[in-house]
Amino acid sequence: MSLAVVYSRALSGMAAPLVEVEAHLANGLPVFNIVGLPDTEVKESRDRVRAAIIQSGFDFPAKKITVNLAPADLPKESGRFDLPIAVGILAASGQIAISPEELAKYELAGELALSGLLRPVRGALAMVWQSTQARRRFILPQESAEQAALIERAEVLAAESLVAVVEYTNYCQTIQITVAL
Known part of the structure; x- marks a missing residue:
């Protein structure tokens, strides 16, 4: 698959609108572009994602990589999109064995350290x-997941x-699942 779509959430006051993270890989000069984040955050996120993928033992594709965070008019900030960007790149490059239909059942958020x-x-x-309303599972960093597991019927x-x-x-076996009842 050369295109992968991963779901995440932005923060807008108390709301958390859906963000589609689209990762596209194409032949051409190796370049990594992120569209839909402020310039400073693009550079920081790009550097964290590249280092985390490599330090985690995966191949960083030598392709033209374009990542789009949509919708464009929604303000997006912080490193919360690092994890969905990395997963999108790995899925688009075939390094994750998950179908697009299965991937669409999840939402992800998390800042990546350079170590992964x-x-x-x-x-x-x-x-x-909000992801519970959309009937999706949410993958989060351990500390964030502990808070989020307080949501009724949430699968975190x-x-x-x-x-x-x-x-x-x-x-489907090495991650802790917390389900709030």
């Missing part, structure tokens, strides 16, 4: 509440690293 470990994000309660998956997320999507 996940850092907590703010707004987990709002994001998970807590991960410590990019590797744990990929292993879960490939084998």
Whole structure:
């Protein structure tokens, strides 16, 4: 697959509107562009994602990579989109064995450390509440998942690293699942 779509959430006050993270890989000079984030955040996110993918033992594709965060008019900030961007790139390059239909059942958020470990994000309660309304599971960093598991009927998956997320999507076994009742 050379195009992958991963779902995430932005924060807008108490709301958490849906964001589609589209990752497209094409032949051409190797370049990595992110569209839909402020310039400073694009550079920072691009550097974190590239380092995390490589440090986690995956191949960073030597392709023209374009990542789009839609809708364009929605304000987006912070590193919360690092994890969905990385998963999108890995899915588009065939390094994650998950179908587009299965991937669409999840929403992800998390800032990546250069090592590939996940850092907590703010707004987990709002994001998970809205994902529950959409009937999707939410994958979050461990610390954020603990807060978000308070949401009734939420299916929250807590991960410590990019590797744990990929292993879960490939084998459905190495990630902690917290379901609030």
